[in-house]
Amino acid sequence: MAAISALLILAVLIVVSMVGTGMADLDFLFGVVFPYAAILIFLVGFIYRIIRWAQSPVPFKITTTCGQQKSLDWIKDSPFEAPHSKLAVIGRMLMEILFFRSLFRNTKVDLKKDGPRVVYGGSKWLWLAGLAFHWSFLIILLRHYRFFADPVPFFVSGIESLDSFFQIGLPLFYITDAIILIALTYLFLRRVADPKMRFISLGSDYFALFLLLAIGVTGVLMRYTPMRVDIISIKELAMGLVSLKPVVPADIGSIFYIHLFLVSVLFAYFPFSKLMHMGGVFMSPTRNMANDNRVKRHVNPWDYPVKTHTYEEWEDEFRELMRAAGMPLEKEK
Amino acid sequence: MAEKLVKPEELAGGIDYKPKQKDWFDPRVEFRRGTWNYAAPPDNLKYLDLPNPRKWSPTDEDWKLPDNWKEIILEGLRDRIKRFRSLQVFMDICVRCGACADKCHFFIGSGDPKNMPVLRAELLRSVYRKDYTLAGKLMGKMVGARELTVDVLKEWFYYFYQCTECRRCSVFCPYGIDTAEITMIARELLNLVGVSIEWICTPAANCFRTGNHLGIQPHGFADSIEFAVDELEELTGIKVDAPINKKGAEILFVAPSADYFASPHYYTLLGYLALFHEIGLDYTWSAYASEGGNFGLFHSHEMMKRLNAKIYAEAKRLGVKWILGGECGHMWRVIHQYMDTLNGPADFLEEPVSPITGTRFENARSTKMVHITEFTSDLIRHGKIKLDKSRNDHWHATFHDSCNPSRAMGLLEEPRYVIKNCMNKFTEMPENTIREQTFCCGSGSGLGTDENLEMRLRGGFPRANACKYVHDTKDVNILLCICAIDKATLPPLLEYWVPGVEVGGIHELIGNALIMKGEKRETDLRGTPLPNLAPAEENTEDKAETGEEGEGDV
Numbered sequence: 001m002a003a004i005s006a007l008l009i010l011a012v013l014i015v016v017s018m019v020g021t022g023m024a025d026l027d028f029l030f031g032v033v034f035p036y037a038a039i040l041i042f043l044v045g046f047i048y049r050i051i052r053w054a055q056s057p058v059p060f061k062i063t064t065t066c067g068q069q070k071s072l073d074w075i076k077d078s079p080f081e082a083p084h085s086k087l088a089v090i091g092r093m094l095m096e097i098l099f100f101r102s103l104f105r106n107t108k109v110d111l112k113k114d115g116p117r118v119v120y121g122g123s124k125w126l127w128l129a130g131l132a133f134h135w136s137f138l139i140i141l142l143r144h145y146r147f148f149a150d151p152v153p154f155f156v157s158g159i160e161s162l163d164s165f166f167q168i169g170l171p172l173f174y175i176t177d178a179i180i181l182i183a184l185t186y187l188f189l190r191r192v193a194d195p196k197m198r199f200i201s202l203g204s205d206y207f208a209l210f211l212l213l214a215i216g217v218t219g220v221l222m223r224y225t226p227m228r229v230d231i232i233s234i235k236e237l238a239m240g241l242v243s244l245k246p247v248v249p250a251d252i253g254s255i256f257y258i259h260l261f262l263v264s265v266l267f268a269y270f271p272f273s274k275l276m277h278m279g280g281v282f283m284s285p286t287r288n289m290a291n292d293n294r295v296k297r298h299v300n301p302w303d304y305p306v307k308t309h310t311y312e313e314w315e316d317e318f319r320e321l322m323r324a325a326g327m328p329l330e331k332e333k
Numbered sequence: 334m335a336e337k338l339v340k341p342e343e344l345a346g347g348i349d350y351k352p353k354q355k356d357w358f359d360p361r362v363e364f365r366r367g368t369w370n371y372a373a374p375p376d377n378l379k380y381l382d383l384p385n386p387r388k389w390s391p392t393d394e395d396w397k398l399p400d401n402w403k404e405i406i407l408e409g410l411r412d413r414i415k416r417f418r419s420l421q422v423f424m425d426i427c428v429r430c431g432a433c434a435d436k437c438h439f440f441i442g443s444g445d446p447k448n449m450p451v452l453r454a455e456l457l458r459s460v461y462r463k464d465y466t467l468a469g470k471l472m473g474k475m476v477g478a479r480e481l482t483v484d485v486l487k488e489w490f491y492y493f494y495q496c497t498e499c500r501r502c503s504v505f506c507p508y509g510i511d512t513a514e515i516t517m518i519a520r521e522l523l524n525l526v527g528v529s530i531e532w533i534c535t536p537a538a539n540c541f542r543t544g545n546h547l548g549i550q551p552h553g554f555a556d557s558i559e560f561a562v563d564e565l566e567e568l569t570g571i572k573v574d575a576p577i578n579k580k581g582a583e584i585l586f587v588a589p590s591a592d593y594f595a596s597p598h599y600y601t602l603l604g605y606l607a608l609f610h611e612i613g614l615d616y617t618w619s620a621y622a623s624e625g626g627n628f629g630l631f632h633s634h635e636m637m638k639r640l641n642a643k644i645y646a647e648a649k650r651l652g653v654k655w656i657l658g659g660e661c662g663h664m665w666r667v668i669h670q671y672m673d674t675l676n677g678p679a680d681f682l683e684e685p686v687s688p689i690t691g692t693r694f695e696n697a698r699s700t701k702m703v704h705i706t707e708f709t710s711d712l713i714r715h716g717k718i719k720l721d722k723s724r725n726d727h728w729h730a731t732f733h734d735s736c737n738p739s740r741a742m743g744l745l746e747e748p749r750y751v752i753k754n755c756m757n758k759f760t761e762m763p764e765n766t767i768r769e770q771t772f773c774c775g776s777g778s779g780l781g782t783d784e785n786l787e788m789r790l791r792g793g794f795p796r797a798n799a800c801k802y803v804h805d806t807k808d809v810n811i812l813l814c815i816c817a818i819d820k821a822t823l824p825p826l827l828e829y830w831v832p833g834v835e836v837g838g839i840h841e842l843i844g845n846a847l848i849m850k851g852e853k854r855e856t857d858l859r860g861t862p863l864p865n866l867a868p869a870e871e872n873t874e875d876k877a878e879t880g881e882e883g884e885g886d887v
Contacts, residue, residue, distance in 0.1 A: 001356075005475060049425070056418040059634075060674055062741075064503045064511060066769040069743030071696045071707055074714060075750070081769070082743035084696075096507070102432075103507045107765050109350075109435040116345035118441055118798050120765035126432060130507070190431075197431050199352040200451050203475035204468075205429050272468050277508055280426030285419045286509035291743055294700035297673045302416055306635055307382065308642040309541050311621050311650055317542075318551045325552035327620065328578050330650075 003192065006206035010214055017261035022254045030257045031237055032246040038264035045271025050279050059300040061293050064286040066102075082291045089290050096287060100134075103127040125186070133183035136176035137212075139163060140219075143174070147238035169224070177220050184213045204273060211266055218259035229253040338787070341830055345442075345794065350435070352446040357455070358479060360488040364392045367787030370494055370780065373534035378527065380538045381636070385527025391490065396483070402526045403481055407464050409522045410457075414465070420518050423510045424461045427451060433502035433512075438772050439495050442791030447492050450502035450512040456492055457519050460485060490528055493519040495788060497777035498631070498663075499736035504769050516778075521633040529632065533779035536628040540640050545590035545624035554620045557593045565603050568860070570853035573610035575618060578651065582617035583688060585648045587702075588659030589626040589817035597837055598820045600858040601660055604844025608709065611718060611849050612689050616657065622647035625664040626817055630671075631779035638675040641667055644702075645676045655685035656702040660838050662816030663777065665704060665744070666737035673700040690715040704738070706747040706815060709843060713754045719848040723865040724857065725756035728811045728842070731803045732761070733796065733823070734771035735816035745769075748815055751839050755846040760807045766799035774814075776822035789822060790829055797830035804834050811835045813842065 020026040067081025079088040080095055095101040108123035142159050146152045164172035188209045191197045221227045233249035234256060240247040270276070282288065315322070315330055322329060338344075375386035387397050399405065414421045433450040435441065440448040447453060459479035462469030469478030479485060498513035523529060539548035549557070558575050566572045576582060588605065592598045609616055622643040629636035648656055658668055673679065682701040685694040692711045694703045712718050732752055738744040745768050752759055766772050775792025776785075803809040812823060812834055823836045845857045856862050 002475070053418060053421055053425075056415055056421040058418045059416060060671055062419065062511065062514060062670055064500055064509055064740055065743035066504050066740070067743060068745045069696065071694075071744075071747065072692070072711055072714070075710075075746045077743070096509075100507055102505055102509070103430075105505055105770075106432050107436075107505075107770075109441055111345070111348055111350065111441075113346065115798075115801075116342060116348075117801070118795055120763070126430060130430070194431070195351040196434050196446065196449065199354075199357065199446050200429050200431060200434065200449060200455070202429065202477040204472075204477070207475075272466075274426065274428045277426040277428050280422050281508050283418065283422050284426075284509040285422075286503055286511045286514075292696075293670050293673065294697040294702070295695070297678050297699045300674050303674070306639045306642070308639055308646075311643075311646060314544065314621055321550055321552045322620075325555050327551060327555055328580070 002201055002203040003206040006203045006210055009207060010210045013262065013265055014214065014258055017258045018254055020261075021257035027248045027252075027257070028246075030261050031248050031252075032241065034261060034264040035241060036246075038267040042267040042270055045268075046276070046279060049271050049276055050283075053280070053283055057301045058285050058289070059302060060285075061289050061298040062285050063289045063291045063293070065291050066105075069291055084290055084292050084295070086290065089288060093282070093288055097281060100127055100131050103130055126190070129183045129186045129190075132179050133187065136180035136183065139176045140174075140180065143176075147235050148242045150235075150239060171223060173224070177216070177223070181213070181216050181220065184209055184216065188213070208269075208273065208275060211262060211269070215259060215262045215266065218255055218262065222253075222255055222259060227253070227255050229256045338790070338829070344787075344790065348442065348444040350440075350444050354446070357447060357452055358459075358474060360456075360479070360482065360484040362488050362491045364491070366784070368495070368785065369491060369788075370530040370532055370782050370785050373527075373529040373531050377531075377534045377538035378529070381534065381541060383527065383529070383534070384525060387527065391487070396487070396528065398483070398486070398526050398528075402486070405525050406481060406486070406522050407460075409525045410461060410464070413518050413521065414461075417514075417518065419511065419514045422508075423454065423515055424458055424465075426508050427454065427458070427510055429455075430507065432505045432507065433510075436502045436505050437512075438497075438499070438501070438775055438795045439788070439792045442775070442794035443788070445495075447488075448495060450506075450510075453492050453496060453512055454510065454515045456485070456489055457515060486523070486526075486528070489519055490523055493523065494530060494780060495792075497736070497773045497775065497780060497792065499773035499777055500740040501736070501770065501773065504740060517630075517634070520631070524633055530779065530782075532782045533628050533631045536779075537632055537636055537640060540624050540628065543623075544619075544621050544643060546626060546628055547590050547594055549590065549594065549623070551620035551623075554593070554618075554623050558618060561593065561599070561602050561606060565606050565858075568603070568854065568856060568858060569607065569849055571607075571610065571849055571851060573606050575606055575609075576616070577618045577620055579617035580651050581653075582651065583615040583654050584617070585622070585644075585651060585653040585656045586616045586618055586659070587622055587625040587644055587656060589661040589664055590624045591626075591817040591821055592659055595817075595821055597824070597835070597841070597859075598817055600841035600844065601820070601838030603858045604838065604840030604842070604847075605659065605705070607844045607847055607849060608718070608840065611847055612712065615688065617651060617653070619647045619651065621650075625658055625661050625668070627664055627667045628779055630663050630667050637667060637671060641672055642676050644668075644672065645679055648679070648701075649681050654683040655697075656682070657705060657708055658702055659705050660815040660817070660840060662735035662737045662818060664817070666741040668700065668702050669742045672702070687711055689717050704742075704744060704747065706744065706751050706839060709840070710747045710750040710754075713751065720755050720843070720846040721848055721865075722755060722757045722846055724845045724854075724863050725842050726758070726864040727857075727861065728756060728837075729758035729760065729807065729809050730756060730811045730813050730837075730842070731759070731800065731809045732767070733774075733800070733812050733814040733819060734767055734769075735814055735819055736771060736773050736777060738815060739769055739771050748813075748839055751843065752813060755839075755842045760803050760809055762799040762803050766795065772796040772799065774816075774819045774822050774826065776826075777818050781818055781822045786825075790826060793822070793826040794830065796823075797826050800827060800834055801831040804831050809834065811837050813837055813839055815839055 067078025378386035462478035503511035536546035
């Protein structure tokens, strides 16, 4: 059900953009106004969310340790799993953000009816698909920079030639185009195939996947199929957008506007959704703090005095019993 | 085990990881006997100045909530979102990737989908979304938003008291979302309207009043320490000194109260006493700070602070240099991650230095409290104690990493080093069940009650199962651990799932192996005849010097 409603919303979005640019001739709205609005919402929303998160203080240092602490000098510690210094924390975060360290640990539980016993198998597919998707997305995003810069910077050309390493077809086939679609398809299939995943998945989880898939598919259709669009016109539009002198070239093709509109939706949707994990991963206190609790005191900014049972009150209550037991007393009476 | 229990095969046979319901939005839960905890008695709530003290039971239709309970909870949530970045971020960034789903021992042992950490958190998130986010207000179910109702509150009570705050899920989460943190805050919210459990509030009230969870008064405390001293004399022929509230001692020793009142904790206490005597440690117990454990952690950040305050206050009053802490799990989460922040700075203490080896415990420079396995492994490393491993030859051990020392401290090698130097036969459980991936005993965070037994057996199933593996394949007959809740709740758990495996503390085995000057020993600390009556003079020092690993390491 959740997946179907997500699919319906996506279908509506596609129809809106088709009708808008195909029949209603609202190219300026879809080619200029929506992208500008989307970028604006994205930037303002993203920054707003980060600031709001940052406004909540971190009262306690609650590092999750996934390895040996630094204690006695002859015991080997695991700096990236239980970091004891800022530098080690940076190492841990880089492992997490660039290579998805924690996801790499993933296991799968299996209940055997003999015994009964539970066994834990390795389970690296989620890690692999997640990593493949995120890296492909980044590379594709960087590749798109060619539309927004003249001349095309060297790093973009470099990425492009690496991405089309296999030199298949014309236009050259980008490996990341295939990887991102395969990875997203896998991430979708595991949500519906595994009953546990189906149970925890919300409409918004499916929506994010469908939106990304649709963006990928429209991109691929534009590049590799007869639905090909006029790249020169697209570059003209893109350059107009970045130079803040928007122009709307004629006849770019409906498929491009669907692609652009979905990208706009993605950007505008981003700050309001779970996609904010992109910013949040940097701010998770269990990962971005050092396990040096007993070395450096962490201060809680909203700490307040609490009611305690002081030694004096305690001794007052038990003095006679303590005296009878011959225990030392602060006051005789 | 008062209730009649089904056979292990039956209990595990009924587990199905495929959810039966269509979705999770319906909050109604069935309070089936064996899966929930008794409500906190009004007297103890009053003693602790906590809101809405009254008699009630989770099975009642009417929980006698205050009229404005909903406002209280929602306001409490808003307040905590502003005070805890962890909560704010954890409410917003979960992508429901499902990596945590099958990592929770309660899910593995029950198959109840709301025991998947992701869903446990969604129970709170759904209300947060409805109340706090634009998307939640507009889109409702599509984005997982739910209205807060009495049924939701009851569901929270059920499932946030089916989380032992063990943090295993947070190890696997790509964003480090920690369900322990979410559970802690959810319980704080429930406490605001007087929804809390007896097994947390009663020990907390006891601890506040007497100094320890068991409510043992100072003379009773002195009695039990004295009793242990006598018992140790009977076992070893040596009368040790165990000072209480001694001013000017070098070190204050704080242990969980179960160590001096429960079994098999008690043998660990005998081990501490023997060890401190043998190295001539200038230390003292305290009857005021007679509890290292902290049930406040299971209640609220405020209660944790209230109960923890005694440790530094007593160290200051007695004028000790630093503090040594015994074998306990959640106690060490509080000491390592919270104490200095809550009740520090401990600037009246000195940076801990072992008086025996001269080792400076730089990792405890600020908090000034050292874990007993850090202290003992340092003694062994420097060859300061003589250990006869063969005295533990009747044991083949495995080690259960307690949740908090492993996932909130990184204390993994110290206990292993001690174990391998005081016994010959040691085998690790399978790798996905130890160290940072260790499984909870199933009874942590105040859930170790009799009325909750079925859920404890389910939650402890993964731990017991890993133990069964080494019992069946290697004849392991003792599960060692460094946690008082473990020592209390693992014995019935193992008796149910894997009979024939005992539970013990590390310092019990140290106490067995320790060669004491002038000792006359025929039995181990449990009174069982020693396997090798002739003490081997060739002790373990050589091995200790090279830090060689024990056998059977898998």
